[in-house]
Amino acid sequence: MYGALWRTLPGPWWVRLLILLVAVAVILTALVYWVFPVVDQMVAPQDVTVNE
Amino acid sequence: MSDGVESSVEVAPRPSGRAAPLRPHRRLSVVGVIGELLITAGALVLAFLGYQVWLGDVIVGGQLNGEAVEQAEVWGAGYSDVPPSEAGDPSQSGDPPVLAAPANAVRFANLIIPRFGGDYYRPIAEGVSTSSVLNKGNIGHYPTTQMPGALGNFALASHRSSGGGNFHDRHQLQVGDHIYVETPDGWYQYSFRNLEYVRPTGVGVLNPVPQATGVEATERYITLTTCNPFFSTAERIIAYGVYDAFFPRAGGVPAEIASNVTGAG
Numbered sequence: 001m002y003g004a005l006w007r008t009l010p011g012p013w014w015v016r017l018l019i020l021l022v023a024v025a026v027i028l029t030a031l032v033y034w035v036f037p038v039v040d041q042m043v044a045p046q047d048v049t050v051n052e
Numbered sequence: 053m054s055d056g057v058e059s060s061v062e063v064a065p066r067p068s069g070r071a072a073p074l075r076p077h078r079r080l081s082v083v084g085v086i087g088e089l090l091i092t093a094g095a096l097v098l099a100f101l102g103y104q105v106w107l108g109d110v111i112v113g114g115q116l117n118g119e120a121v122e123q124a125e126v127w128g129a130g131y132s133d134v135p136p137s138e139a140g141d142p143s144q145s146g147d148p149p150v151l152a153a154p155a156n157a158v159r160f161a162n163l164i165i166p167r168f169g170g171d172y173y174r175p176i177a178e179g180v181s182t183s184s185v186l187n188k189g190n191i192g193h194y195p196t197t198q199m200p201g202a203l204g205n206f207a208l209a210s211h212r213s214s215g216g217g218n219f220h221d222r223h224q225l226q227v228g229d230h231i232y233v234e235t236p237d238g239w240y241q242y243s244f245r246n247l248e249y250v251r252p253t254g255v256g257v258l259n260p261v262p263q264a265t266g267v268e269a270t271e272r273y274i275t276l277t278t279c280n281p282f283f284s285t286a287e288r289i290i291a292y293g294v295y296d297a298f299f300p301r302a303g304g305v306p307a308e309i310a311s312n313v314t315g316a317g
Contacts (some may be wrong), residue, residue, distance in 0.1 A: 050254050
């Protein structure tokens with residue numbers, strides 16, 4: 001899968017590497033700002049109050 | 053002879069990592085793709101853990117800090133040239149003002165705790181609803197408890213981890229540490245007194261005199277509740293503080309938090 005992706009990308013190896021690094025940065029940013037906060041609210045302990 | 057060997061290598065390349073990118077396309081194997089997807093999933097879970105235990109609270113905490121400071125600047129407009137106030141100023145004697153209880157989920161105060169760092173400045177909103185107050189990063193005020201300045205108990209709840217981690221460093225409070233509640237009128241100063249660990253049903257901590265039933269309050273307390281231990285809801289960790297003084301806005305910001313108030317913007 002990743003091998004095929006690498007072979008599909010154009011340019012010399014450093015251009016491909018650059019494209020991949022940018023793609024990873026974009027994906028991580030999207031995860032941190034939009035996906036992880038939602039997941040966090042589903043898995044993190046939510047109960048911080050005292051009640052009966 | 054040697055030519056024949058080379059051409060056969062090009063037609064059917066060995067699965068050598070170094071040679072692979074130069075060779076024509078290899079066929080995708082199902083097992084290979086599944087394996088790579090699993091590795092990817094593992095990396096994502098690791099990234100999420102990093103987010104949950106560290107990066108998320110840094111990002112969300114920074115946003116909350118910015119929002120609280122913005123609010124403080126609105127309240128402080130017109131007082132910017134008042135010099136910081138030292139404890140013991142005569143304007144701090146007498147009964148402090150008592151804020152009217154705001155509507156649910158409305159932000160009405162900021163919490164400032166120097167022990168939690170020079171940039172610790174977090175909004176307090178009315179109510180302790182998970183969805184409308186706490187998950188938006190607010191510190192929530194138990195509506196059944198008193199407002200700051202009133203005789204009795206000003207009780208707050210917030211996340212310890214996630215949602216900004218407002219009460220992440222709760223266990224690091226030391227006796228005598230100051231806790232400030234900032235309202236449009238000024239700053240209420242409390243001194244941290246002790247920690248207590250209770251069951252999730254330990255509502256006695258919310259009494260006007262914490263843990264005392266049917267006793268009329270003659271003092272002003274602050275009570276902070278959050279979950280304990282980290283990433284668990286098995287217990288609650290409670291921090292109590294007692295009221296020291298009120299710093300009216302016209303008298304200047306308390307010197308101890310002057311850098312939080314002016315430097316954080």
